[in-house]
Amino acid sequence: MTPCHDVATNKQNNMEEKKITEQESLELITQMIQKTKKEAIDVKLLLTLGYPLAIGMGALGVMYPVANFPHLTTWFASFNLAIIFIVGITILIKHAKKERKENCTVSYTDNVVHGVIRAHIMVNILLAFILLFGTIFTQKEEFVCYLIMFEAVLFSLSIVTIHTILKKGNTSHIAPLATTVTLATSFSNIHSEMPLLTIFCTGAFLIMAMGFILPIHFLVREKNNKQ
Amino acid sequence: MTELNPLLHSQLRLAIMSILLNVYEADFVYLKEKTESTAGNLSVQLEKLASAGYITKETDVGTGKKNRTVCRMTDLGHSAMQQYVEALKIYLSGL
Numbered sequence: 001m002t003p004c005h006d007v008a009t010n011k012q013n014n015m016e017e018k019k020i021t022e023q024e025s026l027e028l029i030t031q032m033i034q035k036t037k038k039e040a041i042d043v044k045l046l047l048t049l050g051y052p053l054a055i056g057m058g059a060l061g062v063m064y065p066v067a068n069f070p071h072l073t074t075w076f077a078s079f080n081l082a083i084i085f086i087v088g089i090t091i092l093i094k095h096a097k098k099e100r101k102e103n104c105t106v107s108y109t110d111n112v113v114h115g116v117i118r119a120h121i122m123v124n125i126l127l128a129f130i131l132l133f134g135t136i137f138t139q140k141e142e143f144v145c146y147l148i149m150f151e152a153v154l155f156s157l158s159i160v161t162i163h164t165i166l167k168k169g170n171t172s173h174i175a176p177l178a179t180t181v182t183l184a185t186s187f188s189n190i191h192s193e194m195p196l197l198t199i200f201c202t203g204a205f206l207i208m209a210m211g212f213i214l215p216i217h218f219l220v221r222e223k224n225n226k227q
Numbered sequence: 228m229t230e231l232n233p234l235l236h237s238q239l240r241l242a243i244m245s246i247l248l249n250v251y252e253a254d255f256v257y258l259k260e261k262t263e264s265t266a267g268n269l270s271v272q273l274e275k276l277a278s279a280g281y282i283t284k285e286t287d288v289g290t291g292k293k294n295r296t297v298c299r300m301t302d303l304g305h306s307a308m309q310q311y312v313e314a315l316k317i318y319l320s321g322l
Binding site for chain 2: 019020022023024025026028029031032033035036100104105106107108110111
């Protein structure tokens, strides 16, 4: 067998490293990979965005047919934008701070998931602006309905993507299943006597609850069980 | 027989590369803690790996009291590690 090369490229350097055998090399690689911190993604933070939005959507659906409240949809759109903007930006700042902490590492998974979260928040901020200005200028109920539903579906899609990246398969079917069933039910009820806004807001609430909040709880539980 | 890359066949440099193989990025303090090396030695070895193009070093300036050096493995580093592990397998299978 060919002897190991002399690794020293700079002989004058006194701090040169210890020579190792091939067997030791393999052990070292294994040991270092095991020592390396695994992903530390904090998906729980997304719940701070999910809960108020889901409650807001549910409240709008329930209040719309019973409360005689002028500009209810505009109020909701403002609330929606405020929540997504404030909480979303806070989540982005927290993630950025975490990555910049000393004695820190970012795994490949962390990096991709943070990218998904960043993109999701940015798209939702844009959507919330469109919802608010669209509501003010068009005053059309259909516009608000479809956009709220679209927003809820986007939330569900983001969690499906995160699930796929993390490869945690046990509960990964919940979000797409809940979203598909709710979408189908909502669209099939369009011609019923119920107001359109109530149908779509209830649908969006259900998508947020079962397609976003519940899967996050399952993800967190799976992560805790693993640890 | 394929020769083991001399730049990687050293304890500390191999430890650094193994860590960076597993993560997207790691900072100097993290590497120092995991490799249990001294700051001076680590710094020298990081410089060698960086000049070989196996890793990149970025320093965040002005974010806190101290500068923070973040290291990432390059594509060249990835292929060097892959070749090194392949060569290692051949060596060990010959034993």
